[in-house]
Amino acid sequence: MSARSSRTGRSLLLVAPLLLFLIGFFVWPLFSMMSQAISDPAVLRLLPKTAEVIGDWDRKSPPSIAMQTALTDDLKAVGDDQALGDMVRRLNSARSGFRTLMSKTTSALQDTANPPADLVSIDKRWEKPEFWQAIADALSPLTDRNLLAAVDLGRNASGQIAHLPADQSVNRVILARTFWIAALVTFTCTCIGFPYAIIAASLSGWKRDLMLGAVLLPLWTSLLVRTAAWFILLQEQGLINDLLRGLGLIDAPLALIFNRTGVIIAMTHVLLPFMVLPIYSVLITIPENLMPAAASLGAPPWRAFLRVLLPLSLRGVASGGLLVFISAIGYYITPALIGGPGDQMISSIIAFYATGSANWGMAGALGMVLLVATLVLYSVYARFSVDEPGRR
């Protein structure tokens, strides 16, 4: 018994370093990304005193003296201009007019020669409950604003969830485009990969090795090299256009790059091995004499295919398709290099929010949407592959 428990202790010690490493640098980053999506400290950080007194307010009556003094004190204490800018931007997005109101107020508060009596004496707008409501709402440390905005929803003045105006509704288009491109790539991969796997499985010797090698070589080659290769082939002066012109099939070069066609071609090439290999691994387990058996019982080839080979290989097609689809929805490099502005997928938008405009909230919210979609699909995929040994 003690030998057994010491063995378990040893195993734990062996697993622990990687477990801790991944919790620290894999799970935690994902959680901090998600917390960026729902946390909203821009206002709370700067207005701690206001946060204390505004809780007692009934949201309808004019602001009390205590609230005004608290806000005055908070605003006087702000030393960080960038943080102030963040807060004003946040408040202005909830209620327009805050930008001018705040700049007027802060400059009046800085005027120490003749200090203003209270906020209302600086600007009449401070009497209105609407502005205080916006502050009260923005003081909450949690927000669903980014998550709603990720699917083009937002809260209107009365706090109900509603569609954002059309000029701010781009995310649904991009999500739909991401799934559409992924579906198209999955479709083309199936159309090429399924027959390819069937042919490879029906061959033997060097022919089979050649077909498998042709799949493995691109799989092993750097993604950037493959993307660069397609860049060279597809460009206006590229080999494909040269070839088609040389054959006299076209007069003017076809537009193959920086558009949807190029993205689909390059992504199909990159992801095709993920389709072929799972189907192939299922096909080689099917007994070789099944198709001849069906034929000897009088089934024509198409019927033998539909009734025997197709049902048996469907699991391979499904897991290959899921694998391709999962990989495709997260793609960044290929659309970024081969696609045009109209072919950017959700990953590009996340990267834009994160590195381009430093909008971590939106990057986190869209990242969460992509992460959840990926994990859900992966759990379906994992079920397929777990079932495998049991079913046989």
Add this chain to the structure above:
Amino acid sequence: MPMKLAKFTFASLAILFLVAPLIAILPLAFTSSVILTYPIPSWSLRWFEELFTADAWRRAIINSLIVGSGTTLLATVLGTAASLGLRNRLLLFRGSVRTLFLLPMVVPAVVLGVGMQVLLARFGLTNSYAGVIIAHTVVAVPFVVVSVTGALAGIDERVELAAQSLGASPATVFCRVTLPLAMPGVLSGAVLAFATSLDEVVLTLFVAGPNQRTLARQMFSSIRENISPAIAAAAFLFIAATILVGLAVMVFRSMLAKRR
């Protein structure tokens, strides 16, 4: 007969589709022209020269080697230890832990990149080699785990029990029996970890500063900004390295297969 011809045509076209792009890029590495198109006016090695002398490319190659070695070391040690630990069937949550170890392969790189940048900024690790190596290790470690777990599954436990019954201490059993038997898996895991690090772009975009630009990152921005045949030269090196790596892994695998 027409069926056979159709099959042959389809297979040839598909193989062409898969392999032709990789072959088409190779000759352009030796062009003397400044643009990346055919026909090639004359042959020259100027772009390889550019690769090894131009500051941006040379530094990128060195950075890739630094980050790749660091990642290989860290991922191989962590992944091998964890795979050894996971052999114990009595371990609680064994399945969930294994799934966690494989998940970095599944999570989209951009999502992980955003989270990684937020977290590493908190630790002051952005724009540092340590940060890039950590990020690369996260995505490289599943390959080590898969490879070593596969090798360990092929070991007959009776061999280890026999060593134990002959009086070998657990440490001796590990060093003289288990590790040598698992070595091909460990080596091919290490090779895969290096290859993963070499090709990683997205995480590098998020966590690396200008001083940690890797070769893959440099290729990405040069395709995007000013494409030149230097790309083809870099691709040539990558493909040559891939073939060498593929051969290495095949050798390790056959070592593994021979022993069974």
